[in-house]
Amino acid sequence: MIGLDTLLADGEAVGGGRWTVSGRWQGGVPVTARELRLRLFAWHRPSLYGIWLEEETETGRLFLSPFTALHYFAEPVVSVHTRVEWSEKLQQAREAAVIFKEALEKGWYAPDPEAWQEGRRSWKLLLPDDRLQADGRLLSGNPAYAAWFSAAIEEQIDSHPAVREAWERLAAEKPYLLEVSPEVQEPQGFRLDEEEWLVAAGWKKDEVPFRTCFQLAEPDLDSDGEAAWELRLVLQDKQDANVLVMPSAEDRLPADWAAYTDRFLRDRDRCAELIPSLEELAWQGGAEAELTDAQAYEFLQEGSLRLLQAGYSVFLPSWWEELSRHRPKLRAKLKGGGSKASALFGADQLVQFDWKVAVGGVELSEDEFLRMAAERKRLMYIRGRWIQLDPAFVAQVQMALRQSGRKKGLSFREILEMHLLQQEEPGAGSVSEGDEAGAWKEQLRIEVELNTQMAELIGRLQHTERIPAVEPPQALKADLRRYQREGVSWLLFMRRFGLGCCLADDMGLGKTVQFIAYLLHAREEKSGGTKTVAPALLICPTSVLGNWQKELERFAPSLNIYLHYGPQRGKGDELEEAIKEADLVLTSYNLAQIDEEELAAIHWDTIALDEAQNIKNAYTKQSVAVRRLEADHRIALTGTPIENRLTELWSIFDFINPGYLGTLSAFSHKYVNPIEKGGEDELVMQVQQLIRPFLLRRVKKDPAIQQDLPEKYETKAYVSLTVEQATLYENVVQELMASVDHLTGIEKKGQILAALTKLKQICDHPALFLKETGAATWEDRSSKVSRLMAMVQELRDEGDSCLIFTQFVEMGHLLRRMLEQELGERVQFLHGGVPKKQRDEMVATFQDQGLKERERCGIFILSLKAGGTGLNLTAANHVFHFDRWWNPAVENQATDRAFRIGQTRNVQVHKFVALGTLEERIDEMIERKQGLSQQIVGTGENWVTEMSTNELKELFALRREWMGK
Structure with a gap:
């Protein structure tokens, strides 16, 4: 561009008091935004010489804020090398800017009261009389100029924190200066005229x-x-x-x-x-x-x-402030003080009480309150004091009295609930909702005055160390640890008062043996030597049915157990007849839903849920069916009462104590939604206070528990076969038996060993035997895999790590895929094909607990041959033998990868056994002849090949009762 060519400047108001500036050279060539900055704003300091101005690249326009436009148009200073011609629109804006600048300097402006009371912070220009005729003509009839001037003032206020805070403080102190809703005249219900508003705002002197x-x-x-x-x-x-x-x-x-x-x-x-x-x-x-x-x-x-x-x-009146602070309360005072707490039995047992109403520091009897309420006065003078009777409160109390009158008392559950909430959150009521009683509890504060015996009972519920100790039953074939004896005493204490409870100890702390001890004690106490007492019902995942049966045989052989499982299980009258002599009925969650009608027809002495998180989804048919069953006492056993959402806890509690936490919608509204959105520590404490009396949880990390645990604790995980597994197993056995009599020598041995491998593969997972790869489904096809998944999930929730040993490389790959898919975390697999460098990296990754979460690995699968010796893997405190080597020395060597010098935690060893199969029979042989195990099975599996045909049939035969339903 040459010399002093003329720049034709144009612009317009674009709303909100902002202006645009654009330009073109006299020859018609558009001026870029960069050139506009150099030509027009090179000397304009408030915009940092144009640098702070927004631009529109396509058009080359610059945008000026309201105050920047006012300041610049009033005194534009352009480049000395540029001649500028202003458009008519900008020329008028320049003239207006001169007036506005003088008005700001001389205070010729004021807030617009009408606009402020309509919710718009607007300002008016107040020109002196001698300027109105000359300047008013320029500004009149142009609303864009009025908006520009008002926005410029607001921009200046916002740029000065002290001024902005002063206006905000004024608005907070005098809300009647602000917007008034046209529909409902709030907050003040009237509009101030201009003079009043300016005086109230302090703009004019009153x-x-x-x-x-x-x-x-x-x-x-x-x-x-x-x-x-x-x-x-x-x-x-x-x-x-x-x-x-x-x-x-x-x-x-x-x-x-x-x-x-x-x-x-x-x-x-x-x-x-x-x-x-x-x-x-x-x-x-x-x-x-x-x-x-x-x-x-x-x-x-x-x-x-x-x-x-x-x-x-x-x-x-001076008393009003104190009276308004006193929230009226309804008090339930328990009658009498001599009845023993043991006279109560059941969460729904009614307790007699007297009602008292506390209003404004005055306590009224039920009769006094109802008599005063009948007068329908809101303010009453009684006993030298004024009290207020709010109609809503009166209605709530009357409803409460009607409800209690129908029931003729308060239930023990209601008393406990009110007492707990009263301690944690003054002014809170029940979380119940959805019925008439729940409606008044939700808003009305009800206080419970406990007598000595009731206070002692509730104190014990809140402090388990006060619960009387109970000696283990003589029929129990186990030595209980101290914390296990405390757990049994707690379960029996809760049973005494008919209060459902949840035993939520960490995995490996012995929830099973504690329940068995509870069951033995309860049967001895209630039956008195007879068999007329209703049996207990235990519902558990199919994968642990066999485990329960084995543990019951081991720890309580005197109990009569009935297994309600399989296609031949009893129905209707047949079931009732079958369980007449039973102490405990075992069944699965799936069958509890399928056979809901038969099971619901029986009133059980106790219903216990193992792995109670299986009913965490409250609306599933399985969960609903289980919660409908009736029993004198309900127990939930779970290591993970909450896996993902707080509603899972509600579902378990609605089973053990129906209605205690109210409806799911009410519980979600009051607790779940606020807590899961933003923490809400106070609400978390309230939930803890509500559930603490009914939930006993001990963790392995507790020093007191650690002192009570052995350094290495071995358990068997017994699982049954699915129908698919049992069918495949039976086919392999039949093929072997059909051919083995016609074979001799090496050929016979090879056939037997091949069958052994096939049977072990089938017990692991059908996909391993069928050589399925890729996207083959694995869910519900192997009870062993289902049980492993559940146990690994629980230990990972507790922050523990594990080793999983298998003798089949393909099983290792399959487990890795399954675990990664199910748990969504990294899983390592070490086998013979892994190079040494990668092997060392895998070990280092597993051992290094200082790694970031996404880099850490808490699940390590190893093939028994490749990882059974020579490794130090003390980061694990759980060891799983997924399939058995049938050589205790080899298995112990593998376990010692974790249980060795450097291990600072107790190690739990889990050995899987498929019930009804050769795995169970060989495991029994090893247990019976542990001292001779090296001689018998020390050479691996070759000893099996020396058996006769009859011995092989006995070893391999599948027991039908462990086939799937």
């Missing part, structure tokens, strides 16, 4: 020497006749707040205030605008009026607040 105040005077109860409440107008001297004047008919105002009588009258009329019920008041002497009880109550409760919000001072 010449009136007094402020109008309202005073409510209580009735003179000592006077003769009907006393009434009085509302008085009082004028307070602005210079001396101690000077108060009440206008009278003879002398309405002091002489020096007389000129402002209109202000006093206007304020009196405004009272009626704010409080419609006072519109027809008869003012005596112009400044005093009588109020009914209802009008006085409304004035205290709402009218006084409206007056305060409108900027008036209000004087109320």
Whole structure:
């Protein structure tokens, strides 16, 4: 571009007080945004010489904020090398900017009261009379200019924190300066005129020497006749707040205030605008009026607040503030003090009590309260004190009394719930909702006054160490650890009062043996040597049915166990007949749903759920079916009462104590949603307070527990075969038996060993035997895999790590895929094909617990040959033998990868056994001849090949009772 070519500048207002500037050279060539900055703003410091200006690249336009536009247009300084011609629109804007700048400097502006009360922070230009004729013509009829000027002032306010804070403080102190809803005139219920608004905002000085105040005077109860409440107008001297004047008919105002009588009258009329019920008041002497009880109550409760919000001072009786702070309460005082707590049995057992109503520091009996409520007064004077009877509170109490009257008492569950919430959250009620009783509990504060025995009982529920110790039953074939004895005592204590409970100990702490001890004690205590007591019912995952049967045989051989499982299980009358002599009925969650009608027809002594997280989804058919079953006592056994959501805890608690946490919708509204959105520590504490008496959880990391545990604890995980597994197993056995009699020597041995391998593969997973790869489904096809998944999930939830040994490489790959898919975390697999460098890296990754979460590995699968010796893997405190080597020495060597020097935690070893198969028979042989195991099975599996045909049939035969349903 050459020399002094002319730049033609143009622009327009674009809303919100902003302006645009664009340009083209005289020859018609558009000017870029960069050139505009250099030519027009090179000397404009407030915009940092144009750098801070926004631009529109496509058009080359620059955008100016309201104040920047005002400042620049008032005194544009352009480049000396550029000649500028302004468009007519910008020329007018420049003239307006000069006026605006002078107005800002000389204070010719004020807030627009009408706009502020409509929710718009707008400002008006106030030109002196001598400028109106000349400048007013330029500005009139151009709303864009008015918006520009107002926005420029707002921008200046926002750029000065002290000024902005002053306006915000004013708005907070005087809410009546702000927006008024056109539908409901709130908060003040009226609009101030311009003069009043500017005075209230402090923009203009108020010449009136007094402020109008309202005073409510209580009735003179000592006077003769009907006393009434009085509302008085009082004028307070602005210079001396101690000077108060009440206008009278003879002398309405002091002489020096007389000129402002209109202000006093206007304020009196405004009272009626704010409080419609006072519109027809008869003012005596112009400044005093009588109020009914209802009008006085409304004035205290709402009218006084409206007056305060409108900027008036209000004087109320001195007792009102204290009275309004006292939340009315309904108290249930337990009758008597001599009855023993043991007389109570059952969470729904009714307890007799007396009702008391506490209002404003006065305690009323039930009869007194109902008599006063019948008078329908909101304010009453009793025993030298004023009390308020809010209609909503009265209705809630009346409903509560009706409810309790129908039931003739409070249930023990209700007393406990109210007491716990009363301790944790003063003013809280039940979390119940959805029924008439729940409606009044939700809002009404109910306090329970406990007698000595009830207080002792609830104290024990909250402090388990106070629960009396119970000696283990003699029929129990096990030595219980200290914490296990405490667990059994707790279960029996809860049973004594019919309170459902959840034993939530960590995996490996012996929930199974604690329940067995509880069951033995309960049967001995209740049966008295007879067999007429209803049996207990234990529901568990199919994968652990066999484990329970084995543990019961081991620890409680005296108990009569009935297994409700398989296609031949009893139905209807047949089932009732079959369980007559049973102490415990075992069944699965799946069958509890399928056979719901048969199981629901029986009233059980106890129902226990193992792995109770299986009913975590409250609305599944399985969960609903289980919660419908009836029993005298309900127990949940789980190491993970909450896996992902708080609603899972509700589902378990709705099983053990139906209705205790209210409906799921109410529990979700009050607790789940707020807690899962933002933490809400107070709500978390409330939930803890509610559930603590019914949930006993001990963790392995507790030092007291660790002292009580052995360094290495071995358990068997017994699982049954699925129908698919059993069918495949039976086919392999039949093929072997059909051919083995015709074979000899090496050929016979090879056939037997091949069958052994096939059977072991089938026990692991059908996909391994069928050589399925890729996307083959694995769910519900192997009880062994299902059990492993559940156990690994639980230990990972507890922050533990594990080793999983298998002798089949393909099984290792399959387990890795399954675990990664199910748990969503990294899983390593070490086998013979892994190079040494990668092998060392895998070990280092597993051992290094300092790695970031996404880099760590808490699950390590190893083939028994490749990983059974020579490795130090002490980061694991769980060892799984997924399939057995049948050589204790080899298995112990593998276990010692974790149980060795450097291990700081107790190690739990889990050995899987498929029930009804050769795995169970060989495991029994090893257990019977542990001392000779090296001689018998020390050479691996070759000893099996030396068996006769009959011995092979006995070893391989599948016991039918362990086939799937």
